[in-house]
Amino acid sequence: xxxxxxxxxxxxxxxxxxxxxxxxxxxxxxxxxxxxxxxxxxxxxxxxxxxxxxxxxxxxxxxxxxxxxxxxxxxxxxxxxxxxxxxxxxxxxxxxxxxxxxxxxxxxxxxxxxxxxxxxxxxxxxxxxxxxxxxxxxxxxxxxxxxxxxxxxxxxxxxxxxxxxxxxxxxxxxxxxxxxxxxxxxxxxxxxxxxxxxxxxxxxxxxxxxxxxxxxxxxxxxxxxxxxxxxxxxxxxxxxxxxxxxxxxxxxxxxxxxxxxxxxxxxxxxxxxxxxxxxxxxxxxxxxxxxxxxxxxxxxxxxxxxxxxxxxxxxxxxxxxxxxxxxxxxxxxxxxxxxxxxxxxxxxxxxxxxxxxxxxxxxxxxxxxxxxxxxxxxxxxxxxxxxxxxxxxxxxxxxxxxxxxxxxxxxxxxxxx
Numbered sequence: 001x002x003x004x005x006x007x008x009x010x011x012x013x014x015x016x017x018x019x020x021x022x023x024x025x026x027x028x029x030x031x032x033x034x035x036x037x038x039x040x041x042x043x044x045x046x047x048x049x050x051x052x053x054x055x056x057x058x059x060x061x062x063x064x065x066x067x068x069x070x071x072x073x074x075x076x077x078x079x080x081x082x083x084x085x086x087x088x089x090x091x092x093x094x095x096x097x098x099x100x101x102x103x104x105x106x107x108x109x110x111x112x113x114x115x116x117x118x119x120x121x122x123x124x125x126x127x128x129x130x131x132x133x134x135x136x137x138x139x140x141x142x143x144x145x146x147x148x149x150x151x152x153x154x155x156x157x158x159x160x161x162x163x164x165x166x167x168x169x170x171x172x173x174x175x176x177x178x179x180x181x182x183x184x185x186x187x188x189x190x191x192x193x194x195x196x197x198x199x200x201x202x203x204x205x206x207x208x209x210x211x212x213x214x215x216x217x218x219x220x221x222x223x224x225x226x227x228x229x230x231x232x233x234x235x236x237x238x239x240x241x242x243x244x245x246x247x248x249x250x251x252x253x254x255x256x257x258x259x260x261x262x263x264x265x266x267x268x269x270x271x272x273x274x275x276x277x278x279x280x281x282x283x284x285x286x287x288x289x290x291x292x293x294x295x296x297x298x299x300x301x302x303x304x305x306x307x308x309x310x311x312x313x314x315x316x317x318x319x320x321x322x323x324x325x326x327x328x329x330x331x332x333x334x335x336x337x338x339x340x341x342x343x344x345x346x347x348x349x350x351x352x353x354x355x356x357x358x359x360x361x362x363x364x365x366x367x368x369x370x371x372x373x374x375x376x377x378x379x380x381x382x383x384x385x386x387x388x389x390x391x392x393x394x395x396x397x398x399x400x401x402x403x404x405x406x407x408x409x410x411x412x413x414x415x416x417x
Contacts, residue, residue: 005065009053009073012064016049017042023170036091039084044162044174046081047155050074051181056189056231058287067289078151082127085158089120116164119157126154152182192233192246195284196222200237201259203277207332207339209266210308211275212252214259215283221258222285224251226315227293229412230285232262234274237281243270246286250386250412252311252340253318261315263339265308292384292412297324299382302373304329304395306387307337312412313386314340321352327373330358331366331391365390368398375402386412 020041026034053064053074061067093108106112110121130151155178162171188194201216215232224230229250235242247270253261266272293316301324303313310330316322328348332338341358348356359371372378372395383404385392392411399409 005063008064009069012052013046013049013073013077016052017045020045020170020174030095032091032094032097036088036095039091040088043081043084043088044158046077046084047158048174048177048181050077050081051152051155051178051185053077054185055181056185056286056289057194058289061289062291066291079131082124082131085124085127089124114164116161119164120161123154123158123161126150126157130154152178155182189246189286192284192286195233195246195286196220198260198283198285200234200277200279200281200283202279205275206263207265208334208336209272209275210337210339211264211277212339213262213264213274213277214255215262215285217258222260222288224254224260224288225294226251226254226319227312227412228288228290229312230260230262230287230289232286233284234270234277235282235284238278240277240281241273242281243273245270246284247271248289250292250308250311250315251288252314254315263308263311263314267308290412292386292410297322297326297382299380300324301326302329302378302381302383303327304331304372304383304385304387306331306391307333308339309385309387309412310340310344311386313384314344317344317347317354321347321350322354325353325355327355327357329371330356331361331371331387332358333362334360365394368394369401371395372398372402378402378404382408382410384410384412 021038024037024041026037029037053070055070056067061070064070089108093104096104096107110117130148156175159171159175159178163175197218198215199218201214203211203213206212222230227250229248231246232249233242233244233246234240235244249262249264251260252263255261264271264274266275292312301322303326305313305328313328317328328344330338330341330344338358338360344356344358348354361371378399381404383399385395396409396411400406
């Protein structure tokens with residue numbers, strides 16, 4: 001990743017935080033009250049940055065280093081904003097300590113206060129609830145997403161709190177930006193205004209609980225290259241009840257006429273339903289995102305795929321053979337879970353730079369040290385990993401022990417909650 005893209009999000013977050021703080025920088029006040037004001041405005045700036053980083057626009061994701069990177073920073077800035085906003089009333093109350101505890105309590109408690117203070121505390125409580133749900137992975141996605149709306153409401157209430165306190169500037173512009181970002185996300189992304197119309201052209205089973213679906217464009221096709229992923233919503237069609245939710249899927253193949261293939265494994269309610277999808281079902285697609293495998297190969301490579309993580313490598317192999325000597329290590333639980341093995345073996349047997357190894361690892365995390373090549377073989381190789389987070393984490397640690405540096409490690413993950 002270029003230095004500009006690497007620094008893009010940190011610089012954006014810094015600017016969004018520093019701007020309100022500079023405007024509201026207090027003078028002639030006590031230390032605790034000054035810090036309380038600074039923490040409140042810094043939290044507001046981080047909230048706006050967090051809202052901007054949840055937008056799913058391909059051009060924005062490309063400029064900021066990828067959609068997954070944006071989502072990681074979205075979570076980080078949201079958590080940092082909550083901490084600063086939680087500290088804000090505590091510091092304001094601390095101004096009266098230790099001499100006047102009664103005044104400190106009156107400053108802190110919403111009881112007996114006007115609507116402005118109540119709005120501030122309601123915003124803070126909604127932020128607390130929303131962030132707690134962010135870490136709850138067991139909730140169904142549809143329920144999680146609905147409850148997550150509370151974070152957007154909390155942001156709006158927070159800026160209304162400032163307006164009711166008589167702080168028109170910069171509260172009005174900040175509220176306007178918050179409404180724009182939330183509306184943009186809801187209308188263009190969640191509601192699907194930015195999506196492109198496709199239709200299911202074919203579907204075939206490639207392994208246990210895994211199908212490969214071909215999607216045909218109904219208008220101008222998306223510009224997609226191997227290694228990228230798209231956000232797809234399967235709608236209701238003949239004999240199929242769609243989920244209507246956008247989920248990420250890596251492209252497994254690109255055909256003439258703009259037809260794309262997606263490998264989809266049953267990992268949840270929606271993907272389990274897609275296992276029975278048939279031709280003619282309408283689809284909406286957003287993207288494409290990511291640049292995994294996008295850099296021209298200058299050195300020998302190691303590709304490691306776990307389960308459904310084989311799809312970006314398959315798309316690349318279907319387009320052309322590797323330019324450099326490449327070892328593809330494909331791991332799956334059982335032989336019934338092995339998808340596309342015969343096709344990849346045929347590609348490897350056809351000559352070229354591809355070497356292929358596959359292995360059933362059983363349940364649990366595979367023994368990375370036993371599976372990976374030795375340090376001498378790995379020297380100078382670029383390593384690309386795609387699969388379950390636990391597997392990727394174990395393989396990463398093993399590769400680092402073998403001397404592979406961080407800049408030679410590349411990942412494909414989908415952690416958008």
